[in-house]
Amino acid sequence: MKTLIRPLVVIFVVLTAVTGLAYPAVMTVFGQAVFPSQANGSLIEKDGKAVGSALIGQQFDAPKYFWGRLSATSPMPYNATGSGGSNLGPLNPSLADQVKGRIAALRDAGTDMSKPVPVDLVTASASGLDPEITPAAAAYQVERVAKARNLAPDAVAQLVAANTKGRQFGVLGEPRVNVLKLNLALDAAQAAH
Structure with missing residues (x-):
């Protein structure tokens, strides 16, 4: 044995x-x-203090900030321990109601509704934690953010362009904008203004 x-x-x-x-x-x-x-953790710092991660989205509600992709985590938005999508299928009436509500929230915030709404502003991602949006979603918000901050829309659009990352290795993924980095750049630009 x-x-x-x-x-x-x-x-x-x-x-x-x-x-x-x-x-x-x-x-x-x-x-x-x-x-x-x-x-x-790909931490992003401001004045020597960690304010977030480049890999996890954050909640931004104020009109003076760019808004990220919606979080599907609960009870808190962007809760990494509760990562996951809403699991609502494209034909589910609850998803349609949620999208309509999100479009109404954009309209109530003073967003120009004459342009088509980018899908990533009204739907959650599979993880519910995405830190990035498409350049189209950022461009869609330029007028609202510029108006809320009393900045020229062209200056805000230049910040979006400066914070847009291309495809990885030129072929992988899609162009994207990290919302936290863009909002920090926006705060810095306004402070310098």
């Missing part, structure tokens, strides 16, 4: 040491050495 148990215990201890201690330690050191920002 001892001849069977001893190899099992040795294998258990060795695999625990390798997969539970050595591998995580090596990956942590590698991550900190090669990708320090990403390994620490």
Whole structure:
């Protein structure tokens, strides 16, 4: 019996040491050495203080800010522990009602409704945590943000263009705008104005 148990215990201890201690330690050191920002959560700082992450969206309600993609997490928006979509199908009447409500909220905020509403402003993503919107969704909000801040729409549009990322490696994904970074740039531009 001892001849069977001893190899099992040795294998258990060795695999625990390798997969539970050595591998995580090596990956942590590698991550900190090669990708320090990403390994620490891709934090965005303002005045030396972390104000958010480039990977997790934040709630912005004030008209003077660009609004991100809607969060499907509850009870708090952009709650990373509750990540997930609404799971409402495209034919579900509840989804249609939610979209109509979101369009009404855009209209009530003074958004120009003569243009088609970008879909990412009225629907949640699969994760419910998206930090980025399309350039079209950002452009759609330029007039409202410029008016709320008493800035020229062209100046706000230039900030959108400066904060638009292209496709990764020129082929992966779509152009996108990080809402937190754009709003911080907007605050900085207005402070300098």
